[in-house]
Amino acid sequence: MKKLFLAAACSLVSVAAMAQSQSLPSTTVKDMSTGSKVAFNQAFKPGRITMVNFWATWCVPCKKEIKNVRAKLPEWRKQADFDYMTVSIDESRAEGLVRSYAVSQGWDFQYFIDPNSDLKRSLNFQNVPFTIVVGKDGKVAYMHSGYEEGGENEVFAKILELSK
Numbered sequence: 001m002k003k004l005f006l007a008a009a010c011s012l013v014s015v016a017a018m019a020q021s022q023s024l025p026s027t028t029v030k031d032m033s034t035g036s037k038v039a040f041n042q043a044f045k046p047g048r049i050t051m052v053n054f055w056a057t058w059c060v061p062c063k064k065e066i067k068n069v070r071a072k073l074p075e076w077r078k079q080a081d082f083d084y085m086t087v088s089i090d091e092s093r094a095e096g097l098v099r100s101y102a103v104s105q106g107w108d109f110q111y112f113i114d115p116n117s118d119l120k121r122s123l124n125f126q127n128v129p130f131t132i133v134v135g136k137d138g139k140v141a142y143m144h145s146g147y148e149e150g151g152e153n154e155v156f157a158k159i160l161e162l163s164k
Contacts, residue, residue: 003133022140024123029112032099038086040119041112043112047136049162050083054120054130056089057097062129065147067105076156080163085110089128090118133158 024041025164028149031038044050052068055062061076073084087106102111114120123132125145133155135141142158144151 005034009087021092024134024138025107025119027119029114029119032057032095032102032111034039041138043085043110044134045083046138049080049136049159050134051082051084051130052134053086053126053157054128055086056128057094057101058088059128061147064149065131065152069152070105070107070147072152072156076159082159082163085112086110087119088113089117091115097148131155135162
């Protein structure tokens with residue numbers, strides 16, 4: 001058990017260290033609100049902190065995380081000025097399902113689809129939910145894999161730290 005805990009801790013430290021210097025890839029994703037393709041690194045407003053949730057329509061924890069983040073966005077935005085977006089890793093044939101889910105949930109933020117998992121490979125993560133925070137410098141400042149109820153607060157703490 002100690003070995004498992006140590007391995008997990010080392011993995012988290014290495015992910016956090018890697019995240020400190022990782023530039024955003026130029027991998028193409030599809031903007032679901034406009035239907036246009038865009039380079040991922042061009043989807044961000046310069047000089048802004050952005051939280052990005054990677055998710056899938058079949059992922060229950062992903063949907064819960066996005067729902068919880070969305071509920072907290074009004075309060076969080078009173079404390080820090082940042083943007084929020086999501087990227088679905090569903091296949092292209094599920095594009096309609098992604099769009100209808102977002103509409104049914106009343107999403108009022110940007111959402112994209114990575115239909116061939118090219119972006120997922122570029123960022124080198126395996127599973128969703130997966131969250132990144134992009135700093136004002138346009139580089140990945142924080143990465144988090146998985147979701148437990150309340151875990152979004154840890155991500156927001158990083159946003160607060162970056163906004164100072």
